[in-house]
């Protein structure tokens with residue numbers, strides 16, 4: 001039997017893929033071309049689909065976002081990088097299919113990342129690498145100052161109003177640039193949710209069709225808040241609370 005072909009379909013293009021004959025696998029949370037159907041018309045959605053069994057966070061529509069930051073230690077200015085996920089990304093912490101979220105989110109405190117995403121980040125920020133944070137007493141993929149190599153903490157970048165990726169309104173969005181990540185995104189990390197101004201960032205393609213709050217269908221109801229079971233869970237919970 002011929003294998004099915006996995007697809008990386010952005011949430012906003014799912015109806016189009018469905019009309020062409022793609023099907024949704026609810027267990028693997030992925031669109032695919034069924035056996036017997038010509039995969040030719042699906043070419044633009046093929047390629048490096050992040051394996052949802054390897055990464056708790058996956059997204060078919062994700063962006064590398066850049067913004068200017070100044071080093072807390074030596075004051076040098078540099079371009080910082082971040083990963084932005086569009087509504088429809090999947091959070092699957094217990095390998096049970098997880099839930100599809102309707103928020104825009106930055107991914108922070110990343111402990112694992114697809115090699116493709118690392119390469120994208122390092123083309124812009126060669127000093128993007130795993131580092132040890134004394135603040136969180138943990139290692140994560142972090143921006144580093146190209147001049148003095150100091151780790152630039154995620155808390156400052158995402159959760160303080162003068163951080164490069166603080167995103168409260170259109171003026172904040174105007175300081176950022178986005179480029180789509182080809183082939184989707186996969187990581188293990190925390191979420192800075194509720195980035196509703198994200199669609200205003202230059203380079204986010206969804207601008208054409210999205211109102212302030214994109215209409216979302218087929219989104220699973222999030223389970224009631226549970227006490228986080230791990231440090232990472234605590235970080236995620238913190239991220240959820242720390243944004244307006």
Ligand SMILES: [Zn+2]
Nearest residue numbers: 071074145148
């Ligand atoms: Zn520095």
